[in-house]
Amino acid sequence: AAQAAKLERQxxxxxxxxxxxxxxxxxxxTLKSDQTTVKSxxxTLKxxxxxxxxxxxxxxxxxxxxxxxxxxxxxASGHANVGPFNTHTTLIYKNVVxxxxxxxxxxxxxxTAPVRGAYHFEWYVGGGGHASHGSAVVLVKNGQxxxxxxxxxxxxxxxxxxxxxxxxxxxxxxxxxxWINNWMFxxxxxxxxxxxHLVFTM
Numbered sequence: 272a273a274q275a276a277k278l279e280r281q282x283x284x285x286x287x288x289x290x291x292x293x294x295x296x297x298x299x300x301t302l303k304s305d306q307t308t309v310k311s312x313x314x315t316l317k318x319x320x321x322x323x324x325x326x327x328x329x330x331x332x333x334x335x336x337x338x339x340x341x342x343x344x345x346x347a348s349g350h351a352n353v354g355p356f357n358t359h360t361t362l363i364y365k366n367v368v369x370x371x372x373x374x375x376x377x378x379x380x381x382x383t384a385p386v387r388g389a390y391h392f393e394w395y396v397g398g399g400g401h402a403s404h405g406s407a408v409v410l411v412k413n414g415q416x417x418x419x420x421x422x423x424x425x426x427x428x429x430x431x432x433x434x435x436x437x438x439x440x441x442x443x444x445x446x447x448x449x450w451i452n453n454w455m456f457x458x459x460x461x462x463x464x465x466x467x468h469l470v471f472t473m
Contacts, residue, residue, distance in 0.1 A: 339385060340468035341375035343367040350458030354449050355404050362408065362447045364465045375467070381446045384439035388472040393434040394447055397462025398455045400426040407450035410435060413443055419450070430462065436470065 343364035345353065354360065363380035375382045384390065398406025405423030409416050410433070422431035437445065447465055449455060457463040 337386065337469060337472055339372035339374050339390075340369055340466075341367065341371065341382065342369040342464065342466040343375065343377065344461035345455070345457035345463040345465075348459075350456070352399065352454050352456050354454035355452045356449065357451065359409075359448045359451050362449055362465070364447075364463075366461065372469075379446075380465075381444050382467055384441055384443045384445075386469070386472050387440050388438070389436055389470040390439050390445070390467055391434065391436045391470050392445060392465075392467040393432065394420055394466070395430065395432045395462065395464045396420045396422065396455050397428065397430050397457065398422065398453075399428055400424040401454070404452060404454045405450075406431060406455045407453040408455065409448050409450060410445065411448055412437060412439075412445050416448075421450075428456075438473065 344366040345362065345364050347365040353362070361380055363377070364375075365377055367375065367377045370377075372385060374385050382392075392410060394408060394410060396406050396408045398404075402425050405421060406429065407419055407421040407423075408431075409419040411417065417437070418433045418435045420431040420433040422429040439445070445467065455463050
Protein backbone atom coordinates (compact mmCIF):
# COMPACT_ATOMS: atom_id res chain seq x y z
CA ALA A 272 0.00 0.00 0.00
CA ALA A 273 2.87 2.34 0.86
CA GLN A 274 4.50 1.60 -2.47
CA ALA A 275 1.27 2.30 -4.33
CA ALA A 276 0.81 5.60 -2.49
CA LYS A 277 4.36 6.59 -3.38
CA LEU A 278 3.77 5.78 -7.03
CA GLU A 279 0.55 7.78 -6.98
CA ARG A 280 2.38 10.76 -5.52
CA GLN A 281 5.11 10.49 -8.16
CA UNK A 282 2.46 10.25 -10.87
CA UNK A 283 0.80 13.36 -9.50
CA UNK A 284 4.13 15.20 -9.46
CA UNK A 285 4.82 14.13 -13.04
CA UNK A 286 1.37 15.34 -14.08
CA UNK A 287 2.02 18.67 -12.33
CA UNK A 288 5.36 18.97 -14.08
CA UNK A 289 3.70 18.19 -17.43
CA UNK A 290 1.09 20.89 -16.82
CA UNK A 291 3.80 23.38 -15.83
CA UNK A 292 5.75 22.45 -18.96
CA UNK A 293 2.64 22.91 -21.10
CA UNK A 294 2.04 26.32 -19.52
CA UNK A 295 5.66 27.27 -20.16
CA UNK A 296 5.36 26.13 -23.78
CA UNK A 297 2.25 28.27 -24.19
CA UNK A 298 4.03 31.24 -22.61
CA UNK A 299 7.06 30.67 -24.87
CA UNK A 300 4.80 30.53 -27.94
CA THR A 301 3.12 33.73 -26.80
CA LEU A 302 6.51 35.41 -26.30
CA LYS A 303 7.60 34.31 -29.78
CA SER A 304 4.38 35.69 -31.21
CA ASP A 305 4.87 38.95 -29.32
CA GLN A 306 8.44 39.15 -30.60
CA THR A 307 7.24 38.63 -34.17
CA THR A 308 4.63 41.36 -33.67
CA VAL A 309 7.26 43.73 -32.29
CA LYS A 310 9.54 42.98 -35.26
CA SER A 311 6.68 43.61 -37.65
CA UNK A 312 5.80 46.88 -35.91
CA UNK A 313 9.46 47.92 -35.98
CA UNK A 314 9.64 47.18 -39.70
CA THR A 315 6.49 49.23 -40.24
CA LEU A 316 7.90 52.12 -38.22
CA LYS A 317 11.14 52.00 -40.22
CA UNK A 318 9.15 52.02 -43.46
CA UNK A 319 7.10 54.98 -42.23
CA UNK A 320 10.28 56.76 -41.18
CA UNK A 321 11.82 56.21 -44.63
CA UNK A 322 8.62 57.42 -46.28
CA UNK A 323 8.63 60.54 -44.09
CA UNK A 324 12.28 61.20 -44.95
CA UNK A 325 11.51 60.85 -48.66
CA UNK A 326 8.54 63.19 -48.29
CA UNK A 327 10.68 65.76 -46.47
CA UNK A 328 13.33 65.56 -49.22
CA UNK A 329 10.63 65.88 -51.89
CA UNK A 330 9.21 68.94 -50.12
CA UNK A 331 12.68 70.47 -49.93
CA UNK A 332 13.25 69.87 -53.64
CA UNK A 333 9.79 71.19 -54.44
CA UNK A 334 10.46 74.31 -52.36
CA UNK A 335 13.80 74.84 -54.07
CA UNK A 336 12.39 74.44 -57.58
CA UNK A 337 9.65 76.95 -56.75
CA UNK A 338 12.30 79.58 -56.08
CA UNK A 339 13.08 80.81 -59.58
CA UNK A 340 14.10 84.38 -60.42
CA UNK A 341 16.78 86.01 -62.53
CA UNK A 342 17.85 89.45 -63.67
CA UNK A 343 20.72 90.38 -65.97
CA UNK A 344 21.99 93.32 -68.01
CA UNK A 345 23.50 93.06 -71.47
CA UNK A 346 27.18 93.91 -70.88
CA ALA A 347 29.40 92.57 -68.13
CA SER A 348 31.59 95.70 -68.32
CA GLY A 349 32.35 98.73 -70.43
CA HIS A 350 29.99 100.38 -72.90
CA ALA A 351 29.05 99.41 -76.43
CA ASN A 352 26.43 99.25 -79.11
CA VAL A 353 25.26 95.76 -80.03
CA GLY A 354 24.18 95.40 -83.67
CA PRO A 355 22.92 96.11 -86.19
CA PHE A 356 23.02 92.61 -87.71
CA ASN A 357 21.65 91.31 -91.00
CA THR A 358 19.62 88.64 -89.20
CA HIS A 359 17.64 88.23 -85.99
CA THR A 360 20.25 87.63 -83.27
CA THR A 361 19.88 85.96 -79.88
CA LEU A 362 21.01 88.30 -77.09
CA ILE A 363 23.22 87.05 -74.28
CA TYR A 364 22.81 89.08 -71.10
CA LYS A 365 26.15 88.58 -69.38
CA ASN A 366 25.95 90.70 -66.23
CA VAL A 367 23.85 88.44 -64.00
CA VAL A 368 22.81 90.06 -60.73
CA UNK A 369 20.26 87.43 -59.67
CA UNK A 370 19.87 83.82 -60.79
CA UNK A 371 17.93 81.96 -58.11
CA UNK A 372 17.37 78.42 -59.29
CA UNK A 373 19.99 78.79 -62.07
CA UNK A 374 17.32 78.60 -64.77
CA UNK A 375 18.96 81.39 -66.79
CA UNK A 376 22.11 80.45 -68.70
CA UNK A 377 24.49 83.44 -69.04
CA UNK A 378 26.51 81.57 -71.68
CA UNK A 379 23.58 81.20 -74.09
CA UNK A 380 21.10 83.87 -72.94
CA UNK A 381 18.41 81.20 -72.65
CA UNK A 382 16.01 80.69 -69.74
CA THR A 383 14.80 77.09 -69.30
CA ALA A 384 11.71 76.41 -67.19
CA PRO A 385 12.57 73.98 -64.36
CA VAL A 386 8.92 73.41 -63.38
CA ARG A 387 5.50 73.76 -65.00
CA GLY A 388 4.03 77.11 -64.06
CA ALA A 389 3.24 80.72 -64.87
CA TYR A 390 6.31 82.91 -65.39
CA HIS A 391 6.62 86.65 -65.83
CA PHE A 392 9.32 88.28 -67.96
CA GLU A 393 10.34 91.90 -68.52
CA TRP A 394 12.94 93.41 -70.79
CA TYR A 395 14.22 96.96 -71.18
CA VAL A 396 16.03 98.26 -74.24
CA GLY A 397 18.26 101.32 -74.52
CA GLY A 398 19.52 102.64 -77.83
CA GLY A 399 20.98 105.67 -79.51
CA GLY A 400 18.95 107.55 -82.08
CA HIS A 401 19.76 106.81 -85.73
CA ALA A 402 18.04 107.54 -89.02
CA SER A 403 18.32 103.95 -90.25
CA HIS A 404 18.45 101.83 -87.09
CA GLY A 405 15.84 101.46 -84.39
CA SER A 406 16.07 99.44 -81.19
CA ALA A 407 13.77 96.43 -81.32
CA VAL A 408 14.00 93.33 -79.13
CA VAL A 409 11.52 90.46 -79.28
CA LEU A 410 10.85 87.82 -76.62
CA VAL A 411 10.89 84.30 -78.03
CA LYS A 412 9.29 81.17 -76.56
CA ASN A 413 10.56 77.92 -78.14
CA GLY A 414 11.22 79.75 -81.41
CA GLN A 415 7.88 81.60 -81.43
CA UNK A 416 7.97 85.41 -81.37
CA UNK A 417 5.74 86.58 -78.52
CA UNK A 418 6.05 90.32 -77.74
CA UNK A 419 8.39 93.07 -78.91
CA UNK A 420 9.85 96.18 -77.30
CA UNK A 421 10.61 98.76 -80.00
CA UNK A 422 11.76 102.36 -80.20
CA UNK A 423 13.09 104.42 -83.11
CA UNK A 424 14.16 108.03 -83.20
CA UNK A 425 16.63 109.83 -85.42
CA UNK A 426 18.75 111.34 -82.64
CA UNK A 427 19.30 111.37 -78.89
CA UNK A 428 18.84 108.32 -76.69
CA UNK A 429 15.63 106.29 -76.44
CA UNK A 430 14.33 103.43 -74.35
CA UNK A 431 11.54 100.89 -74.68
CA UNK A 432 10.23 98.04 -72.55
CA UNK A 433 7.70 95.24 -72.50
CA UNK A 434 6.56 92.37 -70.32
CA UNK A 435 4.61 89.12 -70.58
CA UNK A 436 3.31 86.28 -68.43
CA UNK A 437 3.62 82.82 -69.96
CA UNK A 438 2.55 79.29 -69.04
CA UNK A 439 5.67 77.16 -69.49
CA UNK A 440 6.10 73.41 -69.37
CA UNK A 441 9.24 71.86 -67.90
CA UNK A 442 12.11 72.32 -70.36
CA UNK A 443 10.52 75.05 -72.46
CA UNK A 444 12.83 77.95 -73.26
CA UNK A 445 12.53 81.74 -73.38
CA UNK A 446 15.11 84.20 -74.73
CA UNK A 447 15.42 87.59 -76.41
CA UNK A 448 16.35 88.40 -79.99
CA UNK A 449 17.63 91.65 -81.41
CA TRP A 450 15.54 92.36 -84.52
CA ILE A 451 17.27 92.43 -87.88
CA ASN A 452 18.92 95.78 -88.75
CA ASN A 453 18.38 97.13 -85.20
CA TRP A 454 20.84 97.98 -82.48
CA MET A 455 20.92 98.61 -78.75
CA PHE A 456 23.26 100.10 -76.18
CA UNK A 457 24.45 99.26 -72.70
CA UNK A 458 27.04 100.52 -70.24
CA UNK A 459 27.78 100.56 -66.51
CA UNK A 460 24.32 102.04 -65.90
CA UNK A 461 22.68 98.87 -67.28
CA UNK A 462 20.02 100.35 -69.55
CA UNK A 463 19.33 97.04 -71.35
CA UNK A 464 18.12 94.26 -69.08
CA UNK A 465 16.27 90.94 -69.07
CA UNK A 466 14.44 89.63 -65.99
CA UNK A 467 12.00 86.86 -65.14
CA HIS A 468 10.56 84.90 -62.25
CA LEU A 469 8.16 82.08 -61.45
CA VAL A 470 4.80 83.44 -60.33
CA PHE A 471 3.25 80.11 -59.31
CA THR A 472 3.46 76.42 -60.24
CA MET A 473 0.63 74.58 -61.96
